[in-house]
Amino acid sequence: EADIYQTPRYLVIGTGKKITLECSQTMGHDKMYWYQQDPGMELHLIHYSYGVNSTEKGDLSSESTVSRIRTEHFPLTLESARPSHTSQYLCASSEYIETEAFFGQGTRLTVV
Amino acid sequence: GQQVMQIPQYQHVQEGEDFTTYCNSSTTLSNIQWYKQRPGGHPVFLIQLVKSGEVKKQKRLTFQFGEAKKNSSLHITATQTTDVGTYFCGGLGSGGYQKVTFGTGTKLQVIP
Numbered sequence: 001e002a003d004i005y006q007t008p009r010y011l012v013i014g015t016g017k018k019i020t021l022e023c024s025q026t027m028g029h030d031k032m033y034w035y036q037q038d039p040g041m042e043l044h045l046i047h048y049s050y051g052v053n054s055t056e057k058g059d060l061s062s063e064s065t066v067s068r069i070r071t072e073h074f075p076l077t078l079e080s081a082r083p084s085h086t087s088q089y090l091c092a093s094s095e096y097i098e099t100e101a102f103f104g105q106g107t108r109l110t111v112v
Numbered sequence: 113g114q115q116v117m118q119i120p121q122y123q124h125v126q127e128g129e130d131f132t133t134y135c136n137s138s139t140t141l142s143n144i145q146w147y148k149q150r151p152g153g154h155p156v157f158l159i160q161l162v163k164s165g166e167v168k169k170q171k172r173l174t175f176q177f178g179e180a181k182k183n184s185s186l187h188i189t190a191t192q193t194t195d196v197g198t199y200f201c202g203g204l205g206s207g208g209y210q211k212v213t214f215g216t217g218t219k220l221q222v223i224p
Contacts, residue, residue: 035214043155043200043214059113059213090154097210098143100157101202 003027006091006104013081013111021076021107023091031097032074035090036060037106043090049074050097081111114139114205118215126223131191133218135184135201144177144184145202145212155200158186181206191222 004025013019025032034047035058045058049068063085064078074093078085088108092101115138125131135144143162147155159168161177161184168175174187184203188195201215 040198040219042216045211045213048211059211092155097212098204100145100160101147101155101212103154103156106154 004091004093004102004104006089006107008107009105010108011110013109015082015111017081017111019078019081019109021089021091021109023074023076023104024072025074025093025102025104026072027093027095027102028071029093029095029102030071031094032068033092033094033101034058034064034066034074034076035092036062037088037090039088047076081109083111086110114203114211114213116201116203116213116215118199118201118218120218121216122219122221124221124223125191127193128190131188131195131220133186133199133201133220135186135203135215137182137203137213139182140206141181141203142206143204144181145204146175146184146186147200147202147214148197149200149217150197153197188220191220193222193224196220196222 007022030051032049035043044060046062047066049055090106091104094101145160146158149155165179166177172189176185198217198219200217202212
């Protein structure tokens with residue numbers, strides 16, 4: 001069983017609110033990732049980190065930001081949520097770039 | 113940038129029929145990974161292929177990596193209802209493109 005956790009699992013918030021999606025892993029992995037996925041659709045990489053104090057934007061442009069102050073923690077923040085941000089956000093980690101990724105359960109975000 | 117396409121996008125099969133999904137990359141890959149995502153769930157790692165022409169089997173699942181390391185396939189023999197889900201391939205670029213790019217996914221529905 002993978003030790004990567006995301007909270008909250010579900011979130012409904014109003015437009016303009018600031019939110020932080022939490023992601024933590026206890027496997028000591030340096031590599032962590034955030035994906036955005038609409039229901040039944042493809043996975044879009046929006047942020048990744050290859051270690052503490054290292055973050056990069058992914059292939060899909062996103063208004064969210066991330067931080068990596070500790071190895072085990074990789075939170076994602078939306079400063080001002082909009083309905084277009086409604087989606088599922090999946091966090092993942094891997095020991096190396098070329099090894100398997102372990103995914104969290106995801107956060108289903110709805111902005112009304 | 114690197115693009116990974118999968119076909120078909122959707123597939124409905126009668127239980128007991130075979131199923132194949134194909135993954136094609138625009139660039140040569142270092143490795144290819146396959147994941148399964150059950151409805152409402154998160155992607156779970158199935159297997160990784162590294163060598164040109166490699167073939168691996170997991171019970172009723174057969175995975176192939178093309179000779180040119182630009183394509184891959186997943187074949188399921190005698191599908192069961194437990195095979196329902198979306199199958200994603202993820203390709204790690206070779207050379208300087210050190211990120212895993214996921215394919216568009218193939219959603220499999222098995223009719224009992």
